[in-house]
Amino acid sequence: MTVVTPKFGMGASVLRREDQAFLKGLGRYTDDIQPAGLLHGYVLRSPVAKASFTVGSTEAAKAAPGVHLVLTGADLAHLGKLKSGVMQRQPDGTKAPTRDIPVLCHDRVNYVGDAVAFVVADSRALAQDAAELIEVEYEGEDAASGTATALDEGTPLVWPELGSNRAFSYHIGDKAKTAAAFARAAHITRIEFINNRLVCNYIEPRSAIGEWNTQENRFVLTTGSQGVHSMQYILADIFKIKKNQLRVITPDVGGGFGPKSFVYREHPLVLEAARRLGRPVKWAGDRTEHFLTDAQGRDNVVTAEMAMDMDGRFLGMKVDLLANIGAYVSQYGPFIPYIGVTMSTGVYDIQALDVSVTGLYTNTCPVDAYRGAGRPEAAFLLEKLVDACA
Template sequence: MTIATPKFGVGASALRKEDDALIKGEGRYTDDVKREGALHSYVLRSPQAAGTFKIGSLDEAKAAPGVKLILIAKDIAHLGPIKCMAKAKQPSGEEHPVRDIPLLAADRVSYVGDAIAFIVADSIDQAQDAAELIEVDYDAEDAQTDLATALDEGAPLVWPELGSNQLYLHENGNREATAKAFDAATHVTTIQFVNNRLVSNYLEPRACVAEWDDEAGFTIVVGSQGVHSMRRALAQHVFKMDLDKVRVISHDVGGGFGTKMFAYREYPLAMEAARLLKHPVKWTSDRTEHFLTDAHGRDNLVTASMAMDADGRFTGLRIETIANMGAYCHTFGPNIPVIGSTMSTGVYDIQNLDLTIKAVMTHTAPVDAYRGAGRPEAAYLIERLVDACARETGRKPEELRRINFIRPEQFPYKTPTGRQYDVGEFDGHMTQAMDRAGWADFEARRAEAASRGKLRGIGMATYIEACAFAGSEPAHLELNGDGTITLFIGTQTNGQGHATAYSQFIAEKIGIDFDKIIVRQGDTKELDRGGGTGGSRSIPLGGVSVSNASEILAEKIRKLAGKELEAGPEDIELVDGQARIVGTDRAVNYGDLAKGATDPEDLKAMSDIKQDEATYPNGTHIAEVEIDPETGHVDVVAYTIVDDFGVTVNPILLMGQVHGGVVQGIGQALGEQAVYSDDGQLITASFMDYAVPRADNVPFIQFETRNVPSTTNALGIKGAGEAGTIGACPSIMNALVDALDGPLGIRHVEMPATPDRMWALIQDAKGH
């Protein structure tokens, strides 16, 4: 019983199957979907951040050319809101209040971009023209957009009936034990910083096409990160109908980054309009709407302190975080800071923790998961703090890390927040990264840069994250009459290369060419359930089920072939789409086996492997930067990574994921920041004002792995989709401090380190 090893099994650097069609412009994104008789829709949004409003007569707008329907809040009172699906645990045990997102605001707006009316017309231009004819009388109120003052006495309240802008209080750790550790400490280091607000800016803005059938119900095509969770949100929470009355389809999706996991207002509004008008209704966001209304990421104020003994060992960690929720409780928004906080102690053996999170409402766009969903914030906190500890105590950053790393013999290791790390060799990947980065020779490069008038610095981050959280992802395989194999799975590719990676598992077990494997995702009619894509779960969970289902189907193929060839299944090998008796030329191809099968179940296999604990990818990022003190401009001139992802499925896909994450981290560190004015206007609402990284901001990235297989994942895989983002920001910012501390005594730099911010820091340090 053998399987000939295919060219592109697990571990091979197979090129992406998806790219040929995408490069040729043959991809099918939501806005590419055309429906006969489709109408177009537009959302009238509030220009005010806070206050009440009244809508005047709609007669003129309804009579405008091409207008078919205008919906306001009273027209959809029978529909539910976009519900908040996550709540944080409070010390009292009481549930905190939530403010779900209404499909349309009724009489009060809470941020610029809040939805007021939904206009449907023959064309988008006609819908926009009609929106301008709707009279809205606003009674504007003071807005609260500054997170730092949101809890001050007298601050404008987002939801006055709550009596405060604080949504919840969350605590973790042992306050009394931590206080004792601080009392006994030889040295305490404290840092304060902002984790800046971000806009995800995926390539493809959100869109949907909704249809209604009196018998079948709704069909909606939408770019998502999982059609099944989208169906639940729309069917159960908004329309209060059976799941089988809502079909959700996602075709190609141009980026997600967490932000496309959620249902948004426009989707049920388009669905309700399609039901009322008996016509398909299409809505497509423009880039400004994306900036204004799609869930933002990060946005925390943090104070963190580390207690150390005389030997430099970390004895206690105290963290106080104020986390911005925005104007409403987005789908998972309240839980994102809590998820991140469970990784607060990082790769270090810290026994005592006192952690407090205050979630705060402001008159800004709601905040939710963005690539890493709290874990980048946690890594940034601990890695900036560790470097500050090293500087204050006169130790080298790598030496202080080595003193405090969790040692291999301590695993499995339970953190103070309850995380259960299974394996790790942190010193190993740090030492390897230092070697690859030329850490020992850095001072020569610093001196050379100084001769050119530049300030050069080097910084590292040794991170760990939790991903591929406990759960499962069912995989269904089917052998077709033409010899192809179809995989049905409930994850959703957003550019990661799922069709390629899943095909590698199948090809390895069944011996079939890549071009004969069909991967089907994104249709609730084809698969009854699925967990979607998020938290780096697709390959660690879905891949395991695909691999196991492939083994099951391979055994069925051998049994069918054994009967056909009059041989035992153990004597059958699977190679190049054929089942063959080992050592002979007697064979039968998969297509003929499928056609001759009498029981359809002989051609199908299903697996749903459950994983009981998260996986914990970790690694070391080392960045080198150069600063021009005359302009404040920062160049990332070298970047080195050694990561531990357990098992590598496809090195090229893995490298692409890590590179993309690093670039997003560079964006946050050096340029990206969503900024609101005092009156609630988003003043960074376009690419003219919001600085996403460009190709010339990205250095060559030297990437290697030093893998220690996971013991919680059946195949040893740890997950990699978010890791690049998690390690990037602290390594870059630590490098900036290293460049500035020696010559100028600057030990703190806030993100984003824009040229104007850097120039001002340097001028202040020089006394100018």
């Protein structure tokens, strides 16, 4: 039988229009864009995972060659924090309190890479040189770094006022029904494993250009993203402005995979600097900054059990999942483990399910959506358990 691919309609090949530009090196990414009068920003970041700190003098940095602006947390009291609105309800019906991300830290840092100051200069190199002149005194403290040990007695607390490193607790399923299934099981298989933390490592590191349009009385943000609309309303909330006072533009993007979905600190920083200086301001991250500060993926510690009858049929499944969310609650962070466990039984006939999820604070880079956003973790868990059963 001969099958002819139609020229139009169902089954027809889709004509790609973008290939030629990319094949010829003519793609236009954020860092390729150079508005007239462009200045460059650099973020001074914490070298320690947990500390109180004080910023001493910034005068040397302000007086350094080519420097136009130095910002610290004290200069940004009028800006809101980067917040998450997706905390799910816990078994008792409450929503856990969040710990939001400040645009710049005020007196505490909570992971290596936390943002302390922002310097704007004629070039990135000059901004970085000036940043090294800012006097910062850190009083280092013991940090919590491990997912498996975050709740252990003696582990330092990321947020002492919470009394625990537990960020939230979720549950799906029926505990009593699952307990009954396990009670009559002929065989129980148990596995424990770590789904390790991942760095996205897209080809194009993040960058952003902020502009202030005086005539239109609005901001313009140009940045690689995975959708401009959510960025617009989140940033409008941070600046306490209407959405139509901010335009977000995304040119070509060199990989996203989840972590380019989010609003990061550098977005409000370049916008604020542009408004203050009346000139465009660009921040371009390097590969080291990507590894330190872009939202990371997964980092789960999992225990799972399957109850089976004499013939190996599945009766019930129990899962205890520890999900590291890092030092702060990232944009979609609390939703990622939840959406994963909602598909716990997959394609299998498993009549009883008991899944507990515990979110954990640690002094590490925040964790958020990455390549499937919780669902690959759930699929791996289930298939690994089924393999062990077999």
